[in-house]
Amino acid sequence: MSARRPDLSVYLVADAATIGARSLVDVVAAAVDGGASTVQIRGKDLPAADLLALVEAAADQVRGRATLLVNDRVDVYLAARAAGAAVDGVHVGQSDLPVDRVRRLVGDGAIIGLSASLPAELEALRRLPAGTVDYLGVGAVRATPTKKDHPTPIGWEGFGSFARLAHEFPCVAIGGVGPGDAAAARRAGAAGIAVVRAICSAELPAAAAAALRSEWADAEAAA
């Protein structure tokens, strides 16, 4: 994937809390086979050694076919990268390391995504140098069981308002998003849809990713 301009259209958040560590790598591989364009590995409760092993195994599967990001743990990204793993960057939340500090650690070549849904968060971001952050994860669109601490659901209308406000950033819609949402997401200005359960809990993750990919292509064509 070209550095710093990832294809965010079908964005899998592969969450170790939602699927087991062993099957996580299989799900990632299947999702990328099906057409997922970006994969974020999230393991908030995993020891760092386990998360590193997951990220490196996922990188082996993904290599060159999708953008691969690590949630929160910049050190895990750096360790994987230093050992040659094909990992492209990090995704951080508002209570993770501040994005300007992250940019300093990862350098100019890495992708940084940031969760944001409040105008004040956008204002804070705009006080930082341009290029600090490459995209925003915006939500939760709907309530979701896979992330307990998500902000109040904002719906497509709220998403659209924020995406217009944050016009200089590609905005990925996250939070309870899944099949049937691509058209609404695209109309609301989304650069993609980020899903956990829609792929991770699907019987056939590759087919689920392919369906989302096709749905997104239709939404693009209609736009």
Place this chain on the structure above:
Amino acid sequence: MSARRPDLSVYLVADAATIGARSLVDVVAAAVDGGASTVQIRGKDLPAADLLALVEAAADQVRGRATLLVNDRVDVYLAARAAGAAVDGVHVGQSDLPVDRVRRLVGDGAIIGLSASLPAELEALRRLPAGTVDYLGVGAVRATPTKKDHPTPIGWEGFGSFARLAHEFPCVAIGGVGPGDAAAARRAGAAGIAVVRAICSAELPAAAAAALRSEWADAEAAA
């Protein structure tokens, strides 16, 4: 503190789960006033932004008077260090990032401590280049409520056996250690005693640290 050869004799593990974040920095300052020689900031359940703020505030208090280490989060160490904070290294456990990967990230100037208490862990460490790790945290000497996942208590006899086996590494005794333990620790070959509650839960942390410092000096003189 001289890089890579820290004074480990009175080693405070300042654990955000044991004391509140606001008072943690006060306890660190008081402990160093009293004579703590090394301070490790531990915040396993803290968001990275909060841990970074704690580490930077502690560094402001400690500057030049004790060795300051960050538990687990190598990225927090790197971020603090990149911004000029006087933080000296990291302490990692067996399920954190592997120490050879950590050494690669922090460079030659930083201190790395590792929790170890099993011969197999020592053997694995000896397969790495010399200088990968600067000291070992060995325990638990006794059961302790401040770390739920500690290994089976090994007592002073177990500590002594391991310290002899690991003779090339300074070994700090940890796990239920406190006042009255310096002589036994020193006899068992310890380079210092690591405490949480003995300082954090003391009414006067400075006095508690000073008493441990004095006790350690007596044990050294008697050795």
